[in-house]
Amino acid sequence: MRIKAVILTLIAGLAFLSFMNGAFTPAIGLEIGDKAPQITSQLLDGTRFTSDSLKGKMVLIDFWASYDAPSRIDNFRKKMLLQQYHDTEFYNSDGFVIVSVSLDRFRTPLLSTIERDELHDFFHLCDFSGRESELASTFGVSEKLTNFLIDGEGRIVERSVDLDKIEATLERLQSVDRNRFAAYRR
Numbered sequence: 001m002r003i004k005a006v007i008l009t010l011i012a013g014l015a016f017l018s019f020m021n022g023a024f025t026p027a028i029g030l031e032i033g034d035k036a037p038q039i040t041s042q043l044l045d046g047t048r049f050t051s052d053s054l055k056g057k058m059v060l061i062d063f064w065a066s067y068d069a070p071s072r073i074d075n076f077r078k079k080m081l082l083q084q085y086h087d088t089e090f091y092n093s094d095g096f097v098i099v100s101v102s103l104d105r106f107r108t109p110l111l112s113t114i115e116r117d118e119l120h121d122f123f124h125l126c127d128f129s130g131r132e133s134e135l136a137s138t139f140g141v142s143e144k145l146t147n148f149l150i151d152g153e154g155r156i157v158e159r160s161v162d163l164d165k166i167e168a169t170l171e172r173l174q175s176v177d178r179n180r181f182a183a184y185r186r
Contacts, residue, residue, distance in 0.1 A: 058093035066113035093152030
């Protein structure tokens, strides 16, 4: 009887350890902690774009539209965030970039807004399908134009319409002591 108990304990221990070896991979989803859906598209200039090309960087996926007043007001703030955090080292990420997903239907107003608001340093995506865009559907964006903050491993670390929350998360993740968490990543 004791041998069976010892064997069961060993098997249970090995099973437990197999989950603790860092092999856990988050599910693809839209909640904080989930792995963000893959983006494969074209930039406005026709260049092929994939979110895998930004692996290792902190990425703000910004859903917006040139005709949406709150989006336009936030453009200046997003530019300032990019300027402030562009070369910052974060927990799980080095550097910060913005992927701008426009839900516009017409090219001319979009390009005019990008020029007027000086958004040249963003990665601009738009399929000109409006709110029925495939990317909007993939990310569950409909009425409220949401922002997703993705770390260097592709995990969602913040999701909000409020740039204050995005900035607070950037601030928190830049000040994390990497050595303190090194033991947890092994």
